[in-house]
Amino acid sequence: xxxxxxxxxxxxxxxxxxxxxxxxxxxxxxxxxxxxxxxxxxxxxxxxxxxxxxxxxxxxxxxxxxxxxxxxxxxxxxxxxxxxxxxxxxxxxxxxxxxxxxxxxxxxxxxxxxxxxxxxxxxxxxxxxxxxxxxxxxxxxxxxxxxxxxxxxxxxxxxxxxxxxxxxxxxxxxxxxxxxxxxxxxxxxxxxxxxxxxxxxxxxxxxxxxxxxxxxxxxxxxxxxxxxxxxxxxxxxxxxxxxxxxxxxxxxxxxxxxxxxxxxxxxxxxxxxxxxxxxxxxxxxxxxxxxxxxxxxxxxxxxxxxxxxxxxxxxxxxxxxxxxxxxxxxxxxxxxxxxxxxxxxxxxxxxxxxxxxxxxxxxxxxxxxxxxxxxxxxxxxxxxxxxxxxxxxxxxxxxxxxxxxxxxxxxxxxxxxxxxxxxxxxxxxxxxxxxxx
Numbered sequence: 001x002x003x004x005x006x007x008x009x010x011x012x013x014x015x016x017x018x019x020x021x022x023x024x025x026x027x028x029x030x031x032x033x034x035x036x037x038x039x040x041x042x043x044x045x046x047x048x049x050x051x052x053x054x055x056x057x058x059x060x061x062x063x064x065x066x067x068x069x070x071x072x073x074x075x076x077x078x079x080x081x082x083x084x085x086x087x088x089x090x091x092x093x094x095x096x097x098x099x100x101x102x103x104x105x106x107x108x109x110x111x112x113x114x115x116x117x118x119x120x121x122x123x124x125x126x127x128x129x130x131x132x133x134x135x136x137x138x139x140x141x142x143x144x145x146x147x148x149x150x151x152x153x154x155x156x157x158x159x160x161x162x163x164x165x166x167x168x169x170x171x172x173x174x175x176x177x178x179x180x181x182x183x184x185x186x187x188x189x190x191x192x193x194x195x196x197x198x199x200x201x202x203x204x205x206x207x208x209x210x211x212x213x214x215x216x217x218x219x220x221x222x223x224x225x226x227x228x229x230x231x232x233x234x235x236x237x238x239x240x241x242x243x244x245x246x247x248x249x250x251x252x253x254x255x256x257x258x259x260x261x262x263x264x265x266x267x268x269x270x271x272x273x274x275x276x277x278x279x280x281x282x283x284x285x286x287x288x289x290x291x292x293x294x295x296x297x298x299x300x301x302x303x304x305x306x307x308x309x310x311x312x313x314x315x316x317x318x319x320x321x322x323x324x325x326x327x328x329x330x331x332x333x334x335x336x337x338x339x340x341x342x343x344x345x346x347x348x349x350x351x352x353x354x355x356x357x358x359x360x361x362x363x364x365x366x367x368x369x370x371x372x373x374x375x376x377x378x379x380x381x382x383x384x385x386x387x388x389x390x391x392x393x394x395x396x397x398x399x400x401x402x403x404x405x406x407x408x409x410x411x412x413x414x415x416x417x418x419x420x421x422x423x424x425x426x427x428x429x430x431x432x433x434x435x436x437x
Contacts, residue, residue: 001348002340003256004299004386009347016347016384018302019410023344026415027304027382030406033324034304035393035419037069039077039411041300046081048264049292056271058288063107065248065293066092068390069301073409073418075099084127086291090117097124107154107245107291111178118143121151128152130206130245132179134186137193144199152201153194154245155180157187159207159225179207182229188236195239202239204286205229208247211294214260220273222246227277234283245289246270252298254387255338263295294390301389303329304344307381308360318355320374322383325359326366327399329385329392333365341372344382349375357383361400393419401427 001010009017016023019038026036046062053060063084066075070092078085079101086107087093096106104127110117111132121129122143131137131153144151156179180187194202209222226244233239250267251260271288278285305322312318331337341357343349351373359366368385377383396404403422408415 002342002386004253004340005342005347014346014348016342016344019415020413021410021415023302023304023384024382026408026410027306027344029415030408030417031421032304032306032382033322033328033405035328035388035405035407036302036304037074037297037389037407037409038300038302039409042074042077042296043081045263045292045296045299046078046083048262049267049290050083052264052267053271053288056268056275058271058275058285060271060287061105061243061289063105063245063289063291064296065291066096067394068293068297069392069394070095071407071419072099073407073416074297075101077409079105084289086130090114090120093117093120093124093126103127109156113139115139115143119147122147122149126151128154128203130154130156131190131194132156134190134193137190137197141197141199150199150201152203154204154206154243155187155190155194155202156206156208157182157226157229159209159222159229187229188233191233191237191239195237202241204241204243204245204289206245206247206289208291209249211249212251213249213266214251214258216261216266216269219246219249219266219270223270223273224277227274227281227283230278230286231281231283240284241286243287243289244274245291246274248290248292248295250292250295252295252387252390255340257338263292298387298390301387301392303385303388303392305383305385307377307379307383309379310377317371318353319358320355320372320377321358321360322368323360324405325361325368326363327359327361327402328396328405329368329388330395330397331391332368332370333363334395339369339385339387341369341374341383341385343375343377344384346375347384352376361402398422398427403427 011017018036049062061084063086064078066087084105088110103125106126107128108121108126109130158179180190194200230241250263305324309321326333352375357369357372406421407419409418
């Protein structure tokens with residue numbers, strides 16, 4: 001049995017349960033491929049983050065990074081836990097508005113916000129806009145003047161801290177598309193522009209060094225660097241940030257080879273570093289904000305698939321194909337992400353073979369798990385892939401004109417459909433006929 005499952009997740013029938021519901025019954029009721037979220041895991045992780053801040057006696061915000069998984073239902077759960085969210089597009093912001101999420105608890109990120117997106121943010125009184133570049137300072141100023149209003153802002157800094165992670169998800173180094181560069185003096189120049197603008201309330205500074213990080217030292221270095229910046233800016237410009245936002249990126253376990261710390265351990269180290277660093281430099285202790293996404297949504301998510309065809313070639317590893325694939329989880333094809341899978345009707349069964357767990361998409365690279373260790377399977381069996389709650393559904397596509405899957409939330413033994421499965425009609429809903437003239 002996978003180390004990521006507990007005996008409590010296996011019912012009397014020997015089946016996998018998610019949130020107290022039999023996974024085989026979920027597959028039968030809602031069909032596959034299916035994204036399933038154990039809501040109690042979402043709630044519990046948020047609460048563990050909050051308890052770290054409260055134990056350390058600091059002002060804080062836990063802001064869920066929407067890009068991991070954003071739906072109306074997800075935003076409603078986050079709001080029920082009195083947490084914040086950060087959004088990176090007009091679409092995420094619109095979804096939050098439709099969810100009735102309190103706009104005061106929304107941070108708006110992004111390295112190329114459109115004017116229409118800033119208009120939406122300002123007109124809906126978003127809590128804070130995170131400035132990413134000089135063009136955005138000018139654009140936001142124009143929007144604020146047009147609305148005759150003001151806004152709280154933060155500045156994203158690239159602190160020059162490189163995290164040990166995949167190059168596609170490393171963002172804190174100097175050579176990054178995100179944020180104001182520190183060493184060239186861009187950040188100080190931007191700060192002066194913002195402080196001189198009466199329509200912008202400079203709330204604090206932000207940095208994000210990457211994603212799926214396992215080591216503490218990168219976060220500790222980034223936290224110390226942000227306090228150092230704050231001290232320099234206080235000396236030069238008389239400015240002290242009310243908030244230091246250290247982003248997210250806390251690693252989670254996908255396979256038995258992953259050995260991350262508990263996500264809250266990263267936060268405890270960050271808070272203690274900022275406390276000590278601020279004290280050493282004679283600064284007031286700022287509020288500390290974090291932006292975890294993967295560590296909240298990832299372990300809560302499961303992908304259920306039905307086994308279909310199989311290809312066996314003597315001397316080669318077999319291909320076992322399921323009814324989903326890169327259209328609902330692009331991560332393995334995009335940056336070689338790894339997962340573990342179990343049989344939903346017998347998750348404790350010992351593996352008897354190693355197969356390529358393949359998808360149905362017309363690409364050779366559509367392999368969900370390259371070396372999946374599974375017991376014997378037959379067509380119609382349900383396979384559950386673990387820890388798919390982050391960046392699976394949110395990056396899903398209609399490649400090969402396949403509908404995106406349904407999403408179900410489970411909690412306390414009850415299930416609820418929160419995103420309907422797309423139909424074939426949905427695929428052509430926005431198409432328009434063409435006739436040459």
